[in-house]
Amino acid sequence: MSDTPPWSQSEPQICLSLTKYKKDTTNPEVYKQASLEITSRHQNYVQIFTDGSKVDEKVAAAAVSSVAPNSPFSCRLRDHCSIYTAELQALLLALKQAYQSQESKFMIFSDSLSALQALGKLKTDHPLLIQIQEFLHKINADQKEIVFM
Template sequence: MKLAFNYLLKLKSLPRNPCHDVVFETPLSVTKSEPNLVANTFEHFKNANISLIIIDNLHVQCPPPWEEHNITVDISLTKQNKENTSEVAYQKEFFRIKEKFSNRYTVFTDGSKLEEKIVAAAYFPEHPDRLKATRLRDGASVFSGELEGIALALTEIKKLTNYHKNFVIYSDSLLALQAIQNKNFKVIDIRRLYNLIRKFPPYVHISFVWIPAHDCRHPGE
């Protein structure tokens, strides 16, 4: 079992390994009639409260410079002067933007510090039961938490691409969205996000939209 633990942890950090998608993208089940080592090991990870999501990739390559990505970043709300703009005005602008993306599947993401611990989450208003959340390793920054929240959203979105083509992700982290917009591949987490995006079918489009913290949140968040 120790060897299985070590193998899966190592494999999780190497997404370019040919076995990676076979192990982590294939539905597995634990049955008495057909024992499955991988599925059983996943159960042990779960029982030990070990999240595979927080394992960093050892070799996260930059996407090729010629590669096109079917995404857009909307930070138009930054044009509003926060000191001179009321919450009501922000809400009005937010609803205008929300109307613009009304035909898209919606996700809200967040990363924050709670009791000296960084946590990340992705919330799906249309399907609240899909809520995803994780705690980052000790010493992680809020910026990393914001990007991890987006990674949680993208990972879940991949499962929905058979049913939806257009998605919108709302985030209150301007730094995170600017890093995505500018393709700041010096940041490993940005490379990870683009490596998730490039796996989507070509017909899928994702819009990232900035909203001010606490001013434009979905009521269920």
């Protein structure tokens, strides 16, 4: 259970506009142009890129910031964890970076639609989602802004 009551949680800002393009039939240049258009509206935002990955039974997550590309946050997860868990862990790592940063505006990039959708629905069916919501609450209390894409 979260320490933060549900009524005090604010809904995260999540931009899913790239999902209107079908991945298997869209030219990568279209994605690039659409991404540039979105990021141009958020020019003063620190960009944090996330990824969760799994090779055989080995699972890891990472988040790297545009202001500290040589200092990524990363961790190894228990063997056999799902990609979904790895993607949620990567989002949590990104939020930890944002929380520790002196900057105030962040755009967090994820390639996991299912993780972003769960976050947008304020689901609490996964322990990492609860931790993410706790960090978002702390970050909002610090007057920092997060946009997920």
